Amino acid sequence: MIKRDKQKARDGQVKTYIRVVEGYRPAPDQPPKQRTIKSFGYLEDQADPIAFMRMVEAFDANPENREHPSSVKMYTGENIIQNYGYKFLEAVYQDLGISEFISSYLEKKRFRGDYSIEEIFKYLVINRMLNPDSNRASVQRQNAFYGWKPELELPDVYRAMDYMSDFSTALQLHLDKSIKTMIGRDLKYAFYDVTNYFFEIDFPDADGELRKRGVSKEHRVDPIVQMGLFIDNNGLPVSMSLFPGNTSDTKTLQPVMKELKKEYKLEKLIVVADKGLNSSANIDYICQNGDGYVVSQVLRGTKGKRYHEVMFDESGYVSNKDGTYKYKLFTETYTGLNKDKGKETRQRQTLIYWSKAEADMSKRKREEKLSLADRASRNNAYGIKKGVQEYTKEILVDKESGEILDNTRKISAVDYEKAEKDAMFDGYFCLITSEMDYDASKIREVYSGLWKIEESFRILKSELDARPVHVSTKKHIQAHFLICFVALLILRMTQHAMGKEALSSERIVRALNAANCKVKRGGYVDCDDVGGSMAFVKRKNKKGELVDTLVFSPQDEIAQDYKLIQKTFGTDFYEVESKQEAFTRFIKKIRYIV
Structure with a gap:
């Protein structure tokens, strides 16, 4: 017409x-x-x-x-969607000097292989952030990036992982030096915690290997491996160490501290950790080496009994105006062991505080457990035995004679007495520190930074899919977690560069995965719109923070996130169609800006 x-x-x-x-x-x-x-x-x-x-x-x-004028057919390779969002992550990777480190390391080792370990490592790190998967599946996607054709072979990937395991510690030290130059790093105090990762295998490895059955953080029965992770006060990973899955959390701190202080040349380190790492042996070790600690302390049971009198004594508490928070700070004298295993008297500060919000939460959780216990006492389906309990049974014996008593019956009942005792501790917390110059607010401020390491573990397990682990040998497992460690560091550094506008790692990855293009005949590049998710209207909460409401806004959240990423990396390119040389100039402008 x-x-x-x-x-x-x-x-x-x-x-x-x-x-x-x-x-x-x-x-x-x-x-x-x-x-x-x-x-x-x-x-x-x-x-x-x-x-x-x-x-x-x-x-x-x-x-x-x-008729459509195009002669391009599907599956000819002329209409492939390629991701260029990886270039932002690659910019951080390059500024960290990882490629130069690997080249120097391999030169010293006189590596003569016909494959590029540096290229393989970079590809696995980038892919771990954007499309985490097994090595096999990752290598299948190696043609998905604009301007990058690594040409990897799967056998070479596994060969390269042996070398990655060997330079793991050296690379972590190199990254520390790079971060000190780029951002600055204060390791006056560092946060430490332990988590574990499962393998979908039926049986644990032999002695001396890593995959062992232990106490899973996810309540699984699969063999696991333990990871200890140190981060700095910026939330950036410092070092990671692996232990067999049957290693207790408390047993990991001392060897990691020894290695960290030696390799990173630290005079004094203040360790911030939760109560899972608070043992007498660890406290003694920290003090014996002239270091310090800020750790949480249990209040229930035998270990916390010594604090009950002062905790329940209302005198001496400092409260806020509305009575929703109170604290008590005092100096405690205790006995520990010196390096010669002799007793020595030390002092530390103890902070006991109570929060109404936490008390209400504890009460709600306990009421839920009581409800489940009541149902379990009337329904045996809630008492299915697993693991060791499957082959154990309870028998009644006479205390004096040891004779097994017959004609008895065990009746399940809810232990309301224990619930009442537990209710006494609702909302109470205890922190102990060797630092005698810290006041109550400083103690809580330092300890509150521990959430950053918990979030790092969440990123490793969710966004980076660090588990289940798809490799089996000890060296390959170590290489896998080194790749995850570097990927976590790059994401954290990207967030650090964003400052107060920092996005979650999930939203960073989502936006970069949406940055795709097609290379057309004649040297033209067509970019897809970066978007596809409606944003929510934001409002300020009681703390003055902007939070999402339930109302959609006319803006696209992914598009807004991508604009922020471009701003962070010093670029401003939004052309849908451009000549390839112009697009290349945009790619080269991407740089990491602190």
């Missing part, structure tokens, strides 16, 4: 713009629209308007002109 549009030119003259269009329906039940097949220009500008319109009519009458 020939379309005649009256348009007003700059000189005020009205002209007739001629184009051939066709109608189409964008979707079922949608109103019809028109697309332009060819534009011919203004009728008034033609030397022979009659001959011009005959040409237009001939074009409109030819059915071949309605």
Whole structure:
């Protein structure tokens, strides 16, 4: 169909713009629209308007002109979607000097392989952030990145992982030096915690290996491996260490501290950890080496009994105006062991505090457990035995004679007495520290930074899919977690560069995965719109923080996130179609800015 549009030119003259269009329906039940097949220009500008319109009519009458002009077919490699969002992560990777470190290391080792360990390591790190999967599945996607064709072979990947395991400690030390140069790092105090990762295998490894059955953080029965992780006060990973899955959390701190102080040349380290790492042996070790600690202390049971009198004594507490928070700080004298295993007297500060919000939460959780216990006492389906309990049984014996008593019956009942005792501790917490110059607010401030390491573990397990682990040998397991460690560091450094506007790692990855393009014939690049998720209207909460409401906004959340990432990396490129040389200039401008 020939379309005649009256348009007003700059000189005020009205002209007739001629184009051939066709109608189409964008979707079922949608109103019809028109697309332009060819534009011919203004009728008034033609030397022979009659001959011009005959040409237009001939074009409109030819059915071949309605066919799609493209000759590109599917599966020819000319229409592949390629990701360029990885370039932002690669910029951080390059600034850390990882490629130079690996090249230098392999040169010293006189590596003569015909494959690139540096290329393999970079690919696995980048892919771990954007598309975490097994090595096999990751290598299958190696053609998915714009301007990068690593040409990896799967056997070479596994060979390279042996070398990655060997340079794991050296690389972590190199990264520490790079971070000190780029950002600065204060290791006056560092946060430490332990978590574990499971393997989907039936049986644990032999002695001396890593995959062992232990106390799983996820309550699984699969063999696990323990990871100890140190982070700094910026939330950036410092070092990681692996232990067999049957290693107790408390047994991991001392060897890691010894290695950290030696390799990182630290004079004094203040360890911040939760109560799972608070043991007499660890406290003694910390003090014996001139270091310090801020750790949480249990209040229930035998270990916390010595604090009950002062905790329940209302005198001496400092409270806020509305009575929702109170604390008590005092100096405690205790006996420990010196390096020669002799007794020595030390002092530390003890902070006991109570929070109404935490008390209400504890009460709610306990009531839920009581409800389950009540149902369990009336329904044996809630008491299914697993693991060791499957082959154990309870027998009643006479205390004096040891004779097994027959004709007895065990009755399940809810222990309300224990619940009442537990309720006394609702909302109470205890922190102990060797630092005698810390006041109550400083103790809580230092300890509160521990959430950063808990979030790091969450990122490792969720966004980076660090488990289940798909490799089996000790060296490959160590290489796998080194890759995860570096990926975590890059994401954390990206967040650090964003400052107060920092996005979650999940949203960073989502935005970068949406940054895709196609390379067209003739050296043109078509970029997809980066978006696809409606944002929510934000409002300020009681703390003055912007939080999402339940109302959608007209903005696209992924698009806004991508704009923030571009701003962070010093770029401003939003062209849908561009020449490849212009797109290359944009890629080269991406740089990590602190």
